[in-house]
Amino acid sequence: MENELIIQNLSKTGATGVCFLDNVSLALPRGSRLSVLGPSGSGKTTLLRMIAGLDMPDSGDIRFNGTSILDLPPHKRNFGMMFQDYALFPHLDVFHNIAFGLKMKGMPRQKQAPIVAKMLTLTDLEGFENRKVDELSGGERQRVALARTLAPGPRLLMLDEPLSALDRVLRKRLLNQLTQILSRLHITTIFVTHDHEEAFAAGTQIILMNQGSIVQQGSPDNLIHHPVNDWVKSFMA
Numbered sequence: 466m467e468n469e470l471i472i473q474n475l476s477k478t479g480a481t482g483v484c485f486l487d488n489v490s491l492a493l494p495r496g497s498r499l500s501v502l503g504p505s506g507s508g509k510t511t512l513l514r515m516i517a518g519l520d521m522p523d524s525g526d527i528r529f530n531g532t533s534i535l536d537l538p539p540h541k542r543n544f545g546m547m548f549q550d551y552a553l554f555p556h557l558d559v560f561h562n563i564a565f566g567l568k569m570k571g572m573p574r575q576k577q578a579p580i581v582a583k584m585l586t587l588t589d590l591e592g593f594e595n596r597k598v599d600e601l602s603g604g605e606r607q608r609v610a611l612a613r614t615l616a617p618g619p620r621l622l623m624l625d626e627p628l629s630a631l632d633r634v635l636r637k638r639l640l641n642q643l644t645q646i647l648s649r650l651h652i653t654t655i656f657v658t659h660d661h662e663e664a665f666a667a668g669t670q671i672i673l674m675n676q677g678s679i680v681q682q683g684s685p686d687n688l689i690h691h692p693v694n695d696w697v698k699s700f701m702a
């Protein structure tokens with residue numbers, strides 16, 4: 466399959482000389498689902514922010530459909546990123562939260578409505594359009610955030626720890642729900658987590674990061690049964 470997103474030798478060093486990303490390369494076929502797994506501070510969010518255009522690398526390239534996107538500002542990349550805390554607008558109802566990106570694009574209200582309706586169906590939120598987001602459960606909020614990210618039709622979907630704001634019991638149930646929604650979409654997806662179970666459920670390929678580097682890339686089976694070193698072995702245990 467043709468690679469849609471290609472990341473070549475991305476590196477970034479902070480002012481203190483600490484390396485946040487160290488020569489990270491990867492290639493994602495169109496429609497694939499990648500999990501980025503790694504402990505806290507391993508560079509997962511930094512990598513997503515660079516792909517989104519919110520952060521610039523010191524060196525390396527990011528290519529999408531054969532063209533470098535490094536010079537494109539975030540809104541011209543047409544990528545969707547869902548943040549860990551969802552970043553919903555508490556003063557807006559569900560409809561206006563989901564429609565936010567469409568409004569920003571200058572889309573007239575009558576064109577927004579059918580897209581929002583489609584997103585409500587996709588995320589099992591029909592009938593919620595007039596609800597205030599601060600009156601929703603954690604799981605409902607998560608689905609509003611996903612619907613808002615998907616509404617503008619992004620070319621790439623990035624989810625940064627989408628379940629971490631939820632308690633443990635909910636996480637498991639919502640992991641199922643979320644992976645079901647993701648499998649209905651045919652959009653290239655990057656799912657960031659520090660939890661193996663989530664990484665394995667969400668991605669067919671996994672990259673395991675530590676200290677800014679990719680330590681191992683492979684299928685869940687590959688990571689469990691063929692760890693490349695003792696660090697991977699103990700992280701996967």
Ligand SMILES: Nc1ncnc2c1ncn2[C@@H]1O[C@H](COP(=O)(O)OP(=O)(O)OP(=O)(O)O)[C@@H](O)[C@H]1O
Nearest residue numbers: 479484485503504505506507508509510511512659
């Ligand atoms: N703009 C920045 N300024 C200073 N340090 C930064 C900056 N961005 C990232 N870092 C550092 O880079 C390292 C990687 O951070 P990052 O947020 O990417 O990790 P993470 O894998 O997402 O961790 P977590 O699982 O805790 O979210 C950390 O040591 C962090 O402190």
Ligand SMILES: [Mg+2]
Nearest residue numbers: 509510511625
């Ligand atoms: Mg992070």
